[in-house]
Amino acid sequence: MTDRQQKLASAALIVSVFVLWEVICLLAGISELVLPRPTQIVSAFLQFAHAIWPHAWQTLYTTLVGFSFGVLIGLSLGVLIGSSKLAYNTAYPLLVGISSIPKVAVVPIFVLWFGAGTVPAILTAMIICIFPIVVNVSTGIATVEPELEDVMRSLKASKWEILWNVGLPRSLPYFFASLKVAITLSFVGSVIAETVASNKGVGNMMLIASSQFNVPLVFSGLMVLAAMGVSLYAIFAFLERRMTGWAMRKDLT
Amino acid sequence: MSQPDFVSFEGVGVTYGSGKDATEALCPTDLTIAKGDFVAFVGPSGCGKSTILKLVSELMKPSQGHIFFGGRELGAKPVRVGMAFQSASLLPWMTVRDNVMLPLKIVEPFKASFRAKRQGEYRARVDALLDQVGLLEFADKSPWQLSGGMMQRANLCRALVHDPDLLLLDEPFGALDQFTREELWQTLQALWIERKSTVLLVTHDLREAAYLANRIYVMSARPGRILDTCPVNFARPRPIEVTFEAPFVQLTQELRRQIVHAPARNKADAA
Numbered sequence: 001m002t003d004r005q006q007k008l009a010s011a012a013l014i015v016s017v018f019v020l021w022e023v024i025c026l027l028a029g030i031s032e033l034v035l036p037r038p039t040q041i042v043s044a045f046l047q048f049a050h051a052i053w054p055h056a057w058q059t060l061y062t063t064l065v066g067f068s069f070g071v072l073i074g075l076s077l078g079v080l081i082g083s084s085k086l087a088y089n090t091a092y093p094l095l096v097g098i099s100s101i102p103k104v105a106v107v108p109i110f111v112l113w114f115g116a117g118t119v120p121a122i123l124t125a126m127i128i129c130i131f132p133i134v135v136n137v138s139t140g141i142a143t144v145e146p147e148l149e150d151v152m153r154s155l156k157a158s159k160w161e162i163l164w165n166v167g168l169p170r171s172l173p174y175f176f177a178s179l180k181v182a183i184t185l186s187f188v189g190s191v192i193a194e195t196v197a198s199n200k201g202v203g204n205m206m207l208i209a210s211s212q213f214n215v216p217l218v219f220s221g222l223m224v225l226a227a228m229g230v231s232l233y234a235i236f237a238f239l240e241r242r243m244t245g246w247a248m249r250k251d252l253t
Numbered sequence: 254m255s256q257p258d259f260v261s262f263e264g265v266g267v268t269y270g271s272g273k274d275a276t277e278a279l280c281p282t283d284l285t286i287a288k289g290d291f292v293a294f295v296g297p298s299g300c301g302k303s304t305i306l307k308l309v310s311e312l313m314k315p316s317q318g319h320i321f322f323g324g325r326e327l328g329a330k331p332v333r334v335g336m337a338f339q340s341a342s343l344l345p346w347m348t349v350r351d352n353v354m355l356p357l358k359i360v361e362p363f364k365a366s367f368r369a370k371r372q373g374e375y376r377a378r379v380d381a382l383l384d385q386v387g388l389l390e391f392a393d394k395s396p397w398q399l400s401g402g403m404m405q406r407a408n409l410c411r412a413l414v415h416d417p418d419l420l421l422l423d424e425p426f427g428a429l430d431q432f433t434r435e436e437l438w439q440t441l442q443a444l445w446i447e448r449k450s451t452v453l454l455v456t457h458d459l460r461e462a463a464y465l466a467n468r469i470y471v472m473s474a475r476p477g478r479i480l481d482t483c484p485v486n487f488a489r490p491r492p493i494e495v496t497f498e499a500p501f502v503q504l505t506q507e508l509r510r511q512i513v514h515a516p517a518r519n520k521a522d523a524a
Binding site: 145147148150151152153154155156157161165166169170172244246247 | 307310311312331334335336337338339340342344345346355356358359360395411412415421
């Protein structure tokens with residue numbers, strides 16, 4: 001299958017899922033209170049577009065701010081842990097412990113500290129995406145080939161020079177792979193926080209819509225989230241290709 | 254040969270661990286290598302051949318004894334070394350040229366003017382070296398686009414580009430097929446004849462040692478010690494055909510006999 005055919009097949013699958021959804025709902029007579037048809041969702045989206053926009057912006061804003069902090073912290077921790085075996089072994093159990101806490105459970109604590117609103121959403125988005133970045137970056141740095149390290153050390157390269165010339169570039173593919181995971185996780189984080197404790201954001205909007213039994217609006221909230229998630233994923237996938245093409249050799253030749 | 258004792262070991266030994274668990278990797282060893290010499294270390298696996306290279310390159314410190322370089326104890330002033338291992342370990346995100354240029358970015362005095370000269374003088378220097386080993390047309394390729402033999406050529410260039418005082422080669426051709434290996438022997442010999450670098454080669458290929466080196470140190474199984482030193486006197490440049498002639502075959506058989514019979518000797522020594 002050529003690349004073009006592959007893309008056509010993917011698009012056809014997506015379209016047919018929606019068509020099937022529409023047809024099944026029509027034939028089975030499913031109420032829009034249970035499962036609205038795609039056409040109903042789109043019309044709800046158009047009808048409430050003005051009301052949806054501020055919420056969408058809010059969610060995008062908290063997600064991106066939280067994600068940026070998460071990347072900064074994750075990258076620094078990853079470099080720190082990856083460049084020393086001692087730090088790696090010492091810090092790993094703690095990191096695993098922190099990462100195994102369901103992040104929904106910390107939202108009430110953030111609300112207790114900072115009040116409901118934007119801050120808990122940012123913090124949740126941040127904390128949920130740190131761990132995959134730390135793990136990936138530190139793995140990338142810690143797995144530099146020993147021969148290569150010996151070559152560098154025999155040239156009397158400092159630890160910093162080895163990190164800058166070998167460790168960091170080598171961990172870039174791991175880093176970008178983790179960014180794709182992290183950005184989607186950040187959305188999960190901010191939407192959870194908005195649902196639990198906020199009066200803004202798509203999560204909050206969906207909560208209110210469902211309490212008013214406006215199910216098509218709930219689903220258009222989902223659509224908006226999916227659209228934002230896919231777009232950001234695509235942006236990072238593109239960046240990954242540009243920055244680390246060398247790691248995906250087949251794509252280049 | 255102005256400095257006969259360019260590198261010298263005085264009672265250098267290496268022991269891993271301590272107390273009951275201590276394993277002796279290298280028995281106290283004395284040896285001297287002259288400037289511009291080409292020596293090879295041969296022996297069974299785990300005989301401490303690579304340990305000698307790690308000691309000379311200061312990747313490892315001896316447990317006992319002293320290593321001198323140019324009359325001064327190692328560590329007193331930085332010794333410029335180039336190393337190449339069996340895996341070429343080129344950086345996949347750089348072109349072949351940038352890979353070879355890497356030492357110039359790290360080793361003084363090249364490092365100081367790296368930014369200013371990387372496009373000019375250093376590039377010309379790298380390209381000249383790549384040309385010598387027949388890789389110039391691949392300078393802008395990525396390492397993974399090269400064959401194994403070509404990668405090792407680039408690896409050799411990276412080990413030589415900063416004019417090291419010592420070239421340390423740890424089974425650099427171990428993973429190559431016979432024909433490629435012989436081609437690379439010739440390349441390495443040509444580079445050595447031209448540059449007269451001091452080369453320490455570790456290998457378990459006896460033909461490789463006999464073809465390339467001026468002198469061969471034969472080592473025993475762990476704990477490593479030097480059993481014998483064989484001078485190799487074939488005229489340079491040595492054509493590859495020399496390896497099929499009687500004196501060469503005799504030499505490699507003699508080396509083989511010494512290594513194979515080494516354990517028996519060890520026991521005799523102990524008794």
